[in-house]
Amino acid sequence: MIYFLYGCMIICGIYTLKIVFSKEIKFSISKIDIALFVLVFYITLNRYFIQSQYGFSIRYVELLGLSFFYVVLRTIAIKNYSWLLLSVVVSGVIQAVYGNLQLLGYYDSNHSLFKMTGSFFNPGPYAGFLVCVWTIALGMYLFKDDIIMQVQSHKKNNSLFLNDLVKFVFEYIPLLGVISMAIVFPSLQSRASWIAATVSSLVLLELKYHFFKIVFKIVTSRFQKMAVISILIIIFIIGLFSLYHYKKASSDGRVFIWKVTTEMIADNPVFGVGFDRFKTYYMNYQANYFAKNGETTESLVADNVYYAFNEGVQFVSENGLIGLVLLFFVLYILFQTKSNKEDQAISIIAKTALLTIGIFGCLSYPMQILPIKIILIMALALLACLDLNVFELKLSQNNMPLSLYKTMFLLFNIILTINQSIYINTLDKGFKTWQAAALPFESYETVLKDYKTAYPIFKNEGDFLMSYGKTLSLAGKNTQAITILEEAKQYLNTTVIQTALGDAYKGAKQYKKAETAYQKAYNMCPSKFYPMYLLVKLYDETDNKKQVLIMANNILNKGVKIPSTAIKEIREEINQILIKYKNPLD
Structure with missing residues (x-):
């Protein structure tokens, strides 16, 4: 994430120089731009002004960076997007090769329980990224003739060699992407990615070859059409049923999370609980559910939860029904966007990429994964650039406002860059200090010193406070541990926080509060033995x-x-x- 922010700063500098030295500045605003601005504005308003509390949020920092990235992408000419999409495919090929090398034992994965994670922290996000790239690679290969023609038409040099090179690059790199990712998918065992890949592939194949249209032309009678539709529905149901039972416990766990989240939505229907605050509230609702219903069979699939494993459900829980209406408005605008005939191919690829992310998001958490969000932003910016109905504003060298605009823009970006560089540098040092504190240590005093140094930066970050408070508890500094852990509960709540808080209260001889904390930990995850063990000891x-x-x-x-x-x-x-x-x- 830090590298992404530094990258945004560099892009900001280049973009500023481009504006300053331009003889003409052209602004193009589409309906997509307006809809996205309204959605981001509402999320910010809800998070900082409507909600009573907010904490440190990496996701919100990323949202700001991605918003700026979107603005920059909107200034890029449509002819360059084919190369951007190709670069995404290349990144997917690199990740697929890296994952295969991990599987073969040449490189270690980033998770002790899984052999293949790519450069991600577990196979889920890795599969999500690859399936997004799969859609782009397959789309570019299927519509290669249109894309190659578009790229060649925009070249200044029409030499035979360059034309052949463009044709080779845009035909075989996407094909390599499709093959390399098809090899990886089975090993990842990600049902969400399999479903997303299947649906997106069928959509792209249908848009290219019109299989269903041909079938329904051949099948003329009503009975035959109903038979075909029934067979397709049966295949669809059998497929879903098989995937459900492939990892039944995992499926049941997701269903239970959605069930508990509906209670959160019911309590906060209009505005939700605030952007990136799902993890703050969810475990309290899960604890209340088991406190009320006892140790049901659902307790076997209950664990500490940070994500809803359904982006739609989590979005509504955090942003409420108002946020949902605005999101539907954005989706409506997106899929109503019309482009020129020669740009239909990349428009189809962009829309199908969004569809892929949406389907994957029904069973996973792509909006927690920065690389997937970057692809999302690229697809959104591309569709906005393709929109035929835009408002345009031009400032030329002959206009007096141009010099004034350039001066104001330059000053604004200098101030912004200085402030952001200071903030990013502080954030970077804070993360490094936090990381150092989490490493194996010889004495509590050394690690607590690191936590104390990083505290001013992450005093509103739940995970940091949880680690800091637990370390204080283990070091026997119970009063300080209680203070930090009670603060942590305002931004995150897990069994780790509750058991550490119970230990601290127990060490401080506040036995009733210790019992309450241990009981809360047990109610959060009744299948866990440790909270019950701590209660017995108490x-x-x-x-x-x-x-x-x-x-x-x-x-x-x-x-x-x-x-x-x-x-x-x-x-x-x-x-x-x-x-x-x-x-x-x-």
């Missing part, structure tokens, strides 16, 4: 024999979701405690 320390016996027997009779050494050791220690209370097991 009751044992406070000589609460009745609660010790109840909770201890619950642990020993509890079903195990995933067997582990930790659970075995917990049960052994519980047996020792029960022996002390003269309650031998059968």
Whole structure:
């Protein structure tokens, strides 16, 4: 993310120089620009003025950077977008090759449980990025003739060699992209990417070859048409059913998250809870659900949750029904956009790329992944550039406002660049200090010094406060730990925060508050043994024999979701405690 922000600064500098030295400045504003501006303005207004509280948000910083990136992309001529799309395909090929080398053992992955992650932190985002590139690569290959003709028509040098080179590049690089990513997809085991790839491929193939149109021309009777439609529906249902059972626990977990999130939406229907605040509230709702309904079978798929695994559901929970209406307005404008006939191919590719991201987002979290959002912004900017109905404003050298505009623009960007460079540099140092604090350490004093240094930067960041507070608790600085962890709850809430808070309250001899924190952790994820174990230890320390016996027997009779050494050791220690209370097991 830091590199992206630095990149935006460099682009800002180049863009500023371009404006300053231009003899004519041309502004083109489309309906897409206006719709997107209104949506981003509402998100900002809701986050900072309508909501009662907001925290540090990497996603919002990225949103600002992406908004600027969009503005710059809007100044790029349409003829250059084919090369931009080709660069995206090249990046996908590199990622696919990198992933295969990880699978073969030449490189380590970025996750201990998975062999293949590319340069991402787990296979999910990696698959999401690749499926977006897959759509672009397949679209460019299917419509290669149109794209090659467009690129060649805009070349100043029409030599035979350059024409052949352009033809070779725009035909074989997309083909290489399709092949390399088709090899990777099965190994990633991402159902969301498989569905997105299947749907986007069918859409592109239909738009190119019109298979369904041909079939329904051949099938003339109403009965035959109904039979074809029924067969397609049956195939679709069987496919979804198979994918659901392929990883049933994962599917059930997503359904449960959506179920709990609907309660959050019901409590905040108009404005939601604020942009990037889903993780602040969700676990409280999950804890309330299990506190009310007990340890149901859904507890087996419940865990700490940061994302809704459905971008639509999460968007509504954060931005409310007003945000949803504005989002639908943006989508309506996008797919109503008309372009010139010669630009139809790249228009189709851009719209299908958006469709791919949308489908993938129904089961995953693409709006948390910066590379996917960059592709999204490129597709949006391309469609805005293709829009035939635009408002244009020109400032030429003969106009007095041009010099004034250039001067104001230059001064504004100098001030902006200085402020942003200071902010980004501070952010960069803060992340490095935080990262250093998270590494293995010899003494708590050293790591706490790092946390203290980074605190002014990340004092509103839930994950940072959680790590800082837990370290304070482990170091025995209970009063400070309680302060930091109570602050963390304002921006994030997980079982880690609650158990660390319970430990701190227990260390400070505030046993009732410790019990409340441990109980909250248990209610968040009833399948976890650790909060129950901590409750037994607390009751044992406070000589609460009745609660010790109840909770201890619950642990020993509890079903195990995933067997582990930790659970075995917990049960052994519980047996020792029960022996002390003269309650031998059968």
